[in-house]
């Protein structure tokens with residue numbers, strides 16, 4: 001087996017090379033930090049794991065810690081099936097498509113607010129606020145509060161990658177604030193029901209009033225949904241926006257292609273997701289002893305399905321390390337950035353809209369965009385991408 005240290009600088013700065021090394025040495029890699037765990041790096045193995053949720057359970061959480069929330073990404077069927085049905089309404093194609101004009105307006109307003117500056121950190125200015133505000137709309141949260149608390153990179157998913165986080169004493173106090181705020185929101189809505197007031201039409205109301213197969217959600221359940229959706233829906237999309245623009249700036253010939261042909265925007269979004277998966281991978285735990293590529297995995301092994309590595313597998317992709325927005329779009333959409341199978345990302349259509357509109361308006365409104373320094377990379381273990389993206393652009397004359 002090949003050994004690796006997932007928390008090393010290599011993964012933060014150049015995961016492409018590190019995953020290749022691991023896949024070439026042995027497709028099931030092994031780490032001992034902080035205890036024995038594994039990562040599968042071939043696409044075919046990732047696929048096998050995702051297809052067998054009975055064997056490869058999510059009940060111990062999507063991260064390295066034997067912990068997790070109580071909803072969606074941390075549960076197995078049948079609870080998982082009913083969890084998805086509970087939030088499906090908020091994520092159906094019609095609801096999300098209807099959000100597009102508001103998202104366009106939001107991005108345009110954000111650009112208005114900084115365009116005259118001519119330079120800045122694009123992640124701070126746009127990549128961070130946009131997904132945060134969109135998720136605030138969905139959950140019925142106060143936009144300004146969300147801007148203030150800005151979930152840091154140590155998201156729920158990321159924190160779960162750290163086995164230490166299973167210890168409640170290690171909880172991030174700022175995040176606890178966030179949960180207190182969510183709990184207040186839930187209490188307010190419950191009071192509105194008691195007072196006979198009309199409830200806003202959003203996901204929070206849907207969760208509070210949901211009744212499915214005789215199951216009504218407790219406050220703890222609703223809190224679990226809110227905490228997960230808030231983080232899952234914001235930081236990942238922030239990464240995607242930053243990574244996408246970064247790669248175009250690094251590859252001026254690809255930038256020129258999309259500047260001249262905006263119909264390539266969806267391909268930029270998908271190629272960015274393939275090339276720079278914002279989530280390295282998520283974990284499963286085997287319910288019985290099993291074997292992958294001849295490697296024996298004792299029952300209850302933590303194994304990371306490496307979506308990033310699957311997207312770089314030369315068995316699955318031609319010239320995988322080439323950032324190429326002219327790849328066939330239908331084939332590109334088969335990337336693993338959103339996972340697959342029963343836990344397939346529910347927010348994927350929303351992120352795609354946010355990414356496409358953001359890129360379109362960046363191309364239109366920030367002419368001659370250029371890097372002014374080296375971006376810094378995010379340090380949260382499970383996430384990948386740029387944390388800061390220092391850029392400059394030509395300020396529009398006469399405005």
Ligand code: HEM
Nearest residue numbers: 072073232233236237240278282338339343345346347351
């Ligand atoms: C580029 C942005 C995003 C990326 C890369 C991403 C990635 C992922 C991945 C890899 C999974 C699969 C988890 C697994 O297999 O264990 C997932 C699940 C999920 N994502 Fe996303 N996500 C993104 C944006 C969003 C957004 C915007 C939302 C909501 C607003 C969202 C909501 C969810 C939900 C609810 C699940 C859980 C599905 C389940 O367990 O059944 N995601 N996401």
